[in-house]
Amino acid sequence: MPAMHILGIKINPFWFNRSGELLRFPHLTLDTTHLGTWGLDPVQVYGTLKDRVVHVHLSNFDGLEHRSPADGLLNLSGFLSFLGAGGYKGAVSIECDPEALDAGNEQLCLEALKRALSFCRAHLSSSSLRPES
Numbered sequence: 297m298p299a300m301h302i303l304g305i306k307i308n309p310f311w312f313n314r315s316g317e318l319l320r321f322p323h324l325t326l327d328t329t330h331l332g333t334w335g336l337d338p339v340q341v342y343g344t345l346k347d348r349v350v351h352v353h354l355s356n357f358d359g360l361e362h363r364s365p366a367d368g369l370l371n372l373s374g375f376l377s378f379l380g381a382g383g384y385k386g387a388v389s390i391e392c393d394p395e396a397l398d399a400g401n402e403q404l405c406l407e408a409l410k411r412a413l414s415f416c417r418a419h420l421s422s423s424s425l426r427p428e429s
């Protein structure tokens with residue numbers, strides 16, 4: 297889960313975010329923007345938990361959560377390449393805030409979704425993993 301801030305202090309109200317607690321779960325969803333709120337590198341976290349990760353919620357972080365994959369501070373191109381090269385077989389979902397996709401405008405939203413899908417396809421290095429169109 298993402299970091300929460302109270303009076304500018306980063307806090308962790310979720311017991312399962314604590315070190316070692318995630319190892320209790322046999323299957324995990326890795327959310328890249330949540331990692332970004334903690335300042336964590338998705339490649340490093342995935343490397344630790346890869347045997348348990350069955351689903352990736354892919355979005356970027358730039359101080360705001362759930363930005364389009366190409367727009368933010370996280371190295372999602374490197375992360376996708378790492379997933380593809382490692383033969384990841386789980387699901388990858390683009391999970392963006394409606395504002396990040398210009399959801400108020402159908403044409404702009406469609407263009408933003410196509411751009412996100414193109415970003416994913418361009419950076420996955422394994423032909424065994426392709427996002428659905």
